[in-house]
Amino acid sequence: xxxxxxxxxxxxxxxxxxxxxxxxxxxxxxxxxxxxxxxxxxxxxxxxxxxxxxxxxxxxxxxxxxxxxxxxxxxxxxxxxxxxxxxxxxxxxxxxxxxxxxxxxxxxxxxxxxxxxxxxxxxxxxxxxxxxxxxxxxxxxxxxxxxxxxxxxxxxxxxxxxxxxxxxxxxxxxxxxxxxxxxxxxxxxxxxxxxxxxxxxxxxxxxxxxxxxxxxxxxxxxxxxxxxxxxxxxxxxxxxxxxxxxxxxxxxxxxxxxxxxxxxxxxxxxxxxxxxxxxxxxxxxxxxxxxxxxxxxxxxxxxxxxxxxxxxxxxxxxxxxxxxxxxxxxxxxxxxxxxxxxxxxxxxxxxxxxxxxxxxxxxxxxxxxxxxxxxxxxxxxxxxxxxxxxxxxxxxxxxxxxxxxxxxxxxxxxxxxxxxxxxxxxxxxxxxxxxxxxxxxxxxxxxx
Numbered sequence: 498x499x500x501x502x503x504x505x506x507x508x509x510x511x512x513x514x515x516x517x518x519x520x521x522x523x524x525x526x527x528x529x530x531x532x533x534x535x536x537x538x539x540x541x542x543x544x545x546x547x548x549x550x551x552x553x554x555x556x557x558x559x560x561x562x563x564x565x566x567x568x569x570x571x572x573x574x575x576x577x578x579x580x581x582x583x584x585x586x587x588x589x590x591x592x593x594x595x596x597x598x599x600x601x602x603x604x605x606x607x608x609x610x611x612x613x614x615x616x617x618x619x620x621x622x623x624x625x626x627x628x629x630x631x632x633x634x635x636x637x638x639x640x641x642x643x644x645x646x647x648x649x650x651x652x653x654x655x656x657x658x659x660x661x662x663x664x665x666x667x668x669x670x671x672x673x674x675x676x677x678x679x680x681x682x683x684x685x686x687x688x689x690x691x692x693x694x695x696x697x698x699x700x701x702x703x704x705x706x707x708x709x710x711x712x713x714x715x716x717x718x719x720x721x722x723x724x725x726x727x728x729x730x731x732x733x734x735x736x737x738x739x740x741x742x743x744x745x746x747x748x749x750x751x752x753x754x755x756x757x758x759x760x761x762x763x764x765x766x767x768x769x770x771x772x773x774x775x776x777x778x779x780x781x782x783x784x785x786x787x788x789x790x791x792x793x794x795x796x797x798x799x800x801x802x803x804x805x806x807x808x809x810x811x812x813x814x815x816x817x818x819x820x821x822x823x824x825x826x827x828x829x830x831x832x833x834x835x836x837x838x839x840x841x842x843x844x845x846x847x848x849x850x851x852x853x854x855x856x857x858x859x860x861x862x863x864x865x866x867x868x869x870x871x872x873x874x875x876x877x878x879x880x881x882x883x884x885x886x887x888x889x890x891x892x893x894x895x896x897x898x899x900x901x902x903x904x905x906x907x908x909x910x911x912x913x914x915x916x917x918x919x920x921x922x923x924x925x926x927x928x929x930x931x932x933x934x935x936x937x938x939x940x941x942x943x944x945x
Contacts, residue, residue: 507636507655508535508652508655509533509917510535511639511656512657512660513536513537513657513660519658519660521565522889523536524574525572525910529918532914535652538616538620539620547603548682549599549710550600554600558904559904560576561576564576567905620643621641621644622639623641624852625856627856636655636882655884656884656917657887658887659887662890664845666844667843671841678819680840680841681841682710682840682842693721695837696723696818697725698725698838699725699727699839700725700726700842702841702843703734703777704776704842708734710840714840715785715788715792716788718799726836727802730807734785734803735777736777738776739778745930747899755934757935760894775844789801807823859878869895870892908925910923
């Protein structure tokens, strides 16, 4: 096989998708010259959840959870380096906040992506298949549509890193209604103006995204006068767990503990840990309450309703808008409400990329059609040879609640880089928390 021309280059690593995790990998690999890498993204530029860059929203993790710092604080691509480059160190110093504006985090990531020659945008990966070299070693053939050149390229790599992230989740009962007036919160800002002309707006969901959208819509409701409902099937609008010892569950130590558990126990634990990652930040809850309190001054009653314990089981279109068919899960009562605009804050789900469709038979799946993932984030495959496929944020079922957390991204990338190079490029610490998740080594487990 000929690798002499540009369209047949052989890389050590190709990263597919350029979200924060693969962008962090690209940044950390910039200091590892023996690894030849390229990162491919079909979008024209880096843009992280643009539909949710609402004014006033912040990251839910401290700024140390940038692309690189938790693996290399001396990196030129840290958030502090970004502040220095933009003459914002004193501004940030006086701000005295750990949680930075989401808008600034997005700009920081754009700044990093623009400095890395290995990041190529407008590159839509079409397919990935394993092929053999004349030596007998397996590599991956990656077929890419180059939007700038309007042509297909074929490149080859020893290793792949999947960083495509998750996709908006819409319950099956709502999918037929998706359109201009029924949309996921991921598309909120591009559809925000529709709310201003509505007579009634409904927000469905109880996570952070639903809460941020509700508050932003409520501020418009004050001037526009439409009615606003917020429904969630959860038992309340509860805060996300954010105590200091609770945060230790987003550590390499807990990931290591979780990985060693039987899969049945992992699945059970994840169902019991919703508030570690599915709740609303206490700050957002406080902002919502403060806003509603101020709106109620003088015995005013804004046309706003917050209703928990309530599942919207169906949506039907009528001549004037939509009918929401609801069910109160505690009182066992059904009801019908109306809305002109419906915003679905129904979360995200892992995505199986179309470009891997030809690889499906080469990948090992568990009984629920999920990736089988090794502790160092390699997928279990049936491909012979040294080449590996790594996954970013597709391993919650095997590695626990920290999989989508920005604070563990650099740690995971350090492990991936160390695995690829066969050496400790970035040292990985083994003791990072005060608590013990299992039993102490000196203890002898006693059967019950």
